[in-house]
Amino acid sequence: MSIVHLNTAGAGLMSPRTVEAISAFMSREATLGSYETELEYDELLNRQLYRRAARLLNTEPGTIGFFSSATEAWVSILSKLQFPKGARVWVSTSEYAANLIFFNYLKQSRGIRVEVIPATDQSPLDLDWVERNISDDLFLVSVSHIPSCCGVVNPIEALGAILRQSPALYVVDACQSLGQLTLDVQDIQCDLLTGAGRKFLCGPRGSGIAYVSPRLLSRLALNFADLHAAHTDGLINHVAVSGARVLEIAEKSFSALVGLHNALDEYAQEGAAMATEPYALLTGELKRLPQLRLLCDGYAQSGIVSFVPDGMPPQEFVARARELGLNLWAGTAAHTPLLLKDLGATHFVRASVGRRVSVHQAELALEKIRQIL
Ligand SMILES: Cc1ncc(COP(=O)(O)O)c(C=O)c1O
Numbered sequence: 003m004s005i006v007h008l009n010t011a012g013a014g015l016m017s018p019r020t021v022e023a024i025s026a027f028m029s030r031e032a033t034l035g036s037y038e039t040e041l042e043y044d045e046l047l048n049r050q051l052y053r054r055a056a057r058l059l060n061t062e063p064g065t066i067g068f069f070s071s072a073t074e075a076w077v078s079i080l081s082k083l084q085f086p087k088g089a090r091v092w093v094s095t096s097e098y099a100a101n102l103i104f105f106n107y108l109k110q111s112r113g114i115r116v117e118v119i120p121a122t123d124q125s126p127l128d129l130d131w132v133e134r135n136i137s138d139d140l141f142l143v144s145v146s147h148i149p150s151c152c153g154v155v156n157p158i159e160a161l162g163a164i165l166r167q168s169p170a171l172y173v174v175d176a177c178q179s180l181g182q183l184t185l186d187v188q189d190i191q192c193d194l195l196t197g198a199g200r201k202f203l204c205g206p207r208g209s210g211i212a213y214v215s216p217r218l219l220s221r222l223a224l225n226f227a228d229l230h231a232a233h234t235d236g237l238i239n240h241v242a243v244s245g246a247r248v249l250e251i252a253e254k255s256f257s258a259l260v261g262l263h264n265a266l267d268e269y270a271q272e273g274a275a276m277a278t279e280p281y282a283l284l285t286g287e288l289k290r291l292p293q294l295r296l297l298c299d300g301y302a303q304s305g306i307v308s309f310v311p312d313g314m315p316p317q318e319f320v321a322r323a324r325e326l327g328l329n330l331w332a333g334t335a336a337h338t339p340l341l342l343k344d345l346g347a348t349h350f351v352r353a354s355v356g357r358r359v360s361v362h363q364a365e366l367a368l369e370k371i372r373q374i375l
Pocket residue numbers: 011071072073074098146148149150175177178197198210
């Protein structure tokens with residue numbers, strides 16, 4: 003049975019070429035030795051990879067760092083930022099729960115004040131509210147571009163344009179939009195943008211990317227630099243690497259990075275446009291089904307569509323779909339607690355459409371969904 007994979011928001015399917023790149027690297031490690039293979043791949047791992055990610059985000063390679071996940075990137079970087087006591091922080095309604103947990107710890111340790119940028123009926127971010135409430139004491143604004151629960155698209159460029167009026171740092175969690183929507187950090191005007199390699203980019207698990215603006219980098223208090231970036235005579239540290247790489251950990255999954263390098267290459271060649279039609283078809287047809295309640299239906303969405311089915315737990319719905327060869331996912335409302343606080347259910351069914359899903363596969367998925375209902 004061939005599988006229709008609509009769980010790219012969990013992890014996208016790697017292409018045969020990406021799998022081949024990873025296994026060629028691993029085979030080489032097994033014959034030549036891991037450190038020796040790393041030396042052979044020096045150009046790819048230390049230069050091409052950074053150039054590719056930089057091109058994707060329209061930035062310089064020195065602003066790019068690689069991590070093992072989006073959360074590791076986001077948390078390890080923001081952990082190096084000194085939040086002033088009582089700092090004022092804004093978050094989006096789409097905020098990912100791990101980010102909120104981080105801010106809650108800072109409420110305890112630094113007494114920061116976290117305010118939620120309200121939504122309107124048309125937009126997940128009320129930009130008029132932002133204009134009215136922005137002030138010089140705003141320290142940081144954090145927005146999840148697309149939440150993990152559905153395809154709501156936050157207007158990050160418009161928000162960035164307003165935030166330029168204030169000294170606030172601007173952080174974008176692009177985990178669900180990286181590889182799905184165009185992300186240009188010059189347009190967004192953000193200080194930090196993070197994402198995972200495994201989702202819409204269709205890279206391997208264990209890879210995360212961060213863009214760090216020179217402004218943010220200069221404000222981070224380095225509490226550590228690993229040995230790819232620093233050395234010591236035992237008493238004094240000498241940091242030899244400039245740019246976002248100083249934030250990385252030296253030991254990485256190099257095979258994952260080789261796979262990510264290929265996935266970035268493929269994305270640059272293919273673009274994301276291929277998924278637009280199957281996504282529109284799927285969403286349009288799901289809206290017609292009276293047995294489903296679509297999440298955040300009033301907002302413009304992309305790539306992900308979620309629903310609560312009548313009379314069947316989402317976990318059971320997803321298990322039935324899997325038996326029929328359709329990969330959906332039972333999303334957890336607690337992962338996007340602000341946006342889904344009124345959902346009235348702990349879980350929902352999430353369908354996410356990667357760029358290689360065809361219209362035919364979207365039709366097959368709809369057939370299977372109707373069969374379950
Ligand atoms: C919006 C958002 N941010 C962050 C993450 C965390 O990504 P990772 O699992 O790579 O840490 C996710 C994961 O699903 C997500 O959906």
